[in-house]
Amino acid sequence: xxxxxxxxxxxxxxxxxxxxxxxxxxxxxxxxxxxxxxxxxxxxxxxxxxxxxxxxxxxxxxxxxxxxxxxxxxxxxxxxxxxxxxxxxxxxxxxxxxxxxxxxxxxxxxxxxxxxxxxxxxxxxxxxxxxxxxxxxxxxxxxxxxxxxxxxxxxxxxxxxxxxxxxxxxxxxxxxxxxxxxxxxxxxxxxxxxxxxxxxxxxxxxxxxxxxxxxxxxxxxxxxxxxxxxxxxxxxxxxxxxxxxxxxxxxxxxxxxxxxxxxxxxx
Amino acid sequence: xxxxxxxxxxxxxxxxxxxxxxxxxxxxxxxxxxxxxxxxxxxxxxxxxxxxxxxxxxxxxxxxxxxxxxxxxxxxxxxxxxxxxxxxxxxxxxxxxxxxxxxxxxxxxxxxxxxxxxxxxxxxxxxxxxxxxxxxxxxxxxxxxxxxxxxxxxxxxxxxxxxxxxxxxxxxxxxxxxxxxxxxxxxxxxxxxxxxxxxxxxxxxxxxxxxxxxxxxxxxxxxxxxxxxxxxxxxxxxxxxxxxxxxxxxxxxx
Numbered sequence: 133x134x135x136x137x138x139x140x141x142x143x144x145x146x147x148x149x150x151x152x153x154x155x156x157x158x159x160x161x162x163x164x165x166x167x168x169x170x171x172x173x174x175x176x177x178x179x180x181x182x183x184x185x186x187x188x189x190x191x192x193x194x195x196x197x198x199x200x201x202x203x204x205x206x207x208x209x210x211x212x213x214x215x216x217x218x219x220x221x222x223x224x225x226x227x228x229x230x231x232x233x234x235x236x237x238x239x240x241x242x243x244x245x246x247x248x249x250x251x252x253x254x255x256x257x258x259x260x261x262x263x264x265x266x267x268x269x270x271x272x273x274x275x276x277x278x279x280x281x282x283x284x285x286x287x288x289x290x291x292x293x294x295x296x297x298x299x300x301x302x303x304x305x306x307x308x309x310x311x312x313x314x315x316x317x318x319x320x321x322x323x324x325x326x327x328x329x330x331x332x333x334x335x336x337x338x339x340x341x342x343x344x345x346x347x348x349x350x351x352x353x354x355x356x357x358x359x360x361x362x363x364x365x366x367x368x369x370x371x372x373x374x375x376x377x378x379x380x381x382x383x384x385x386x387x388x389x390x391x392x393x394x395x396x397x398x399x
Numbered sequence: 400x401x402x403x404x405x406x407x408x409x410x411x412x413x414x415x416x417x418x419x420x421x422x423x424x425x426x427x428x429x430x431x432x433x434x435x436x437x438x439x440x441x442x443x444x445x446x447x448x449x450x451x452x453x454x455x456x457x458x459x460x461x462x463x464x465x466x467x468x469x470x471x472x473x474x475x476x477x478x479x480x481x482x483x484x485x486x487x488x489x490x491x492x493x494x495x496x497x498x499x500x501x502x503x504x505x506x507x508x509x510x511x512x513x514x515x516x517x518x519x520x521x522x523x524x525x526x527x528x529x530x531x532x533x534x535x536x537x538x539x540x541x542x543x544x545x546x547x548x549x550x551x552x553x554x555x556x557x558x559x560x561x562x563x564x565x566x567x568x569x570x571x572x573x574x575x576x577x578x579x580x581x582x583x584x585x586x587x588x589x590x591x592x593x594x595x596x597x598x599x600x601x602x603x604x605x606x607x608x609x610x611x612x613x614x615x616x617x618x619x620x621x622x623x624x625x626x627x628x629x630x631x632x633x634x635x636x637x638x639x640x641x642x643x644x645x646x647x648x649x650x651x652x653x
Binding site: 197199216217218219221222223225227230231233235236244245247248296 | 544546547549550552553554555556560564565568569571
């Protein structure tokens with residue numbers, strides 16, 4: 133489907149949800165982590181989840197990934213129940229240093245995802261070059277993760293996720309550990325990569341501005357137990373720009389609203 | 400670098416010279432001691448008639464064979480126990496009951512079942528080598544970064560690929576360390592079996608020299624066992640640095 137038609141369908145609400153939570157509850161070790169979350173994410177949508185620390189953001193993401201099974205309710209993907217992780221759902225972990233294989237080079241790390249999907253070894257080298265170029269690491273193929281900066285390691289993890297050719301990209305505070313400049317650069321790169329791949333994104337962050345800047349929609353979770361506390365549609369024009377978007381009065385209004393929500397939920 | 404090494408040699412050399420002077424001064428007549436020069440001469444003699452080379456072979460063959468067999472068993476069980484916690488629970492009592500048995504205590508049984516020679520020695524060395532490798536590889540697998548296991552789940556790696564591409568490489572540096580430890584144990588156990596009962600190898604050669612009242616030859620063998628052990632460990636350290644040089648760099652990030 134061309135992007136225009138897709139956009140129109142999305143606006144008209146015609147597409148069925150790609151990721152759907154229906155009354156999802158998760159109890160771990162006698163503690164209710166998230167409760168009664170119902171949520172539809174449309175194909176191609178960029179959904180951001182925010183909330184105070186310990187509100188179950190990451191848990192919600194893991195449920196969407198199939199890494200956790202809900203205690204109550206159900207998570208479905210493309211209309212089918214999620215019973216285990218799928219290769220067309222890629223997860224970008226926050227702790228890139230732990231999620232990369234330290235004994236493999238950058239190229240080797242990307243290769244892992246291709247090997248998992250059964251890509252023939254003759255095709256891999258070309259695909260790896262392409263993916264590393266896409267995330268801005270064309271000259272670092274032979275470097276080991278420990279020889280790369282944090283920003284580069286996170287780019288590498290994103291490249292590995294893109295190698296899965298995901299229909300959905302789940303990102304768990306991917307830029308949380310990076311400095312402000314690196315973070316802004318990567319935000320724009322992720323936006324353009326996602327637009328090119330048309331993947332659905334769930335992006336967990338504790339940075340309110342980041343959520344508004346990136347998302348089509350922002351959901352705020354209230355803590356203890358985690359449940360949906362606020363839902364905001366972000367109608368800021370795309371492509372977004374680090375300066376003008378962030379100065380838009382609508383941006384400031386949304387930021388205020390989310391800020392008040394977080395403050396109220398922490399009280 | 401060189402001056403440091405020279406300094407490190409200073410004390411042993413001085414001790415040897417002192418021992419030599421003392422032994423000559425009192426005209427040493429002993430069944431257990433010999434002047435360093437006599438020990439050196441005995442060592443050279445043992446090399447010239449080839450006896451020490453045969454004895455070394457007869458010790459190293461069962462030591463390495465036992466290390467390989469015991470290491471393979473220990474590694475397989477260690478990885479399996481590290482992955483499957485149910486299996487670990489089931490085997491825990493059995494393993495903890497068998498593990499404390501000193502390998503040398505198996506000598507009488509092994510001797511009856513297998514007689515003198517390589518086979519009996521290999522079995523005992525293997526038994527001794529299983530445990531350090533099992534325990535350490537189990538810990539190495541259990542200590543793998545949980546995030547890596549999640550990555551392998553998210554990528555839907557097959558169980559075989561999970562072991563081959565994630566678990567073994569992640570645990571390998573620590574498994575190799577276990578292997579080094581076991582190599583030392585293999586040499587110790589092999590020589591012990593030979594001293595106790597098996598009439599081959601370096602251990603038996605020491606016993607023969609002792610019974611022939613040739614302390615200089617006995618000490619020469621002792622010295623040689625030390626050198627073999629040292630070379631073995633050095634070789635493994637070099638191999639380790641060669642294999643994991645860049646991975647080691649990764650282990651402790653700056």
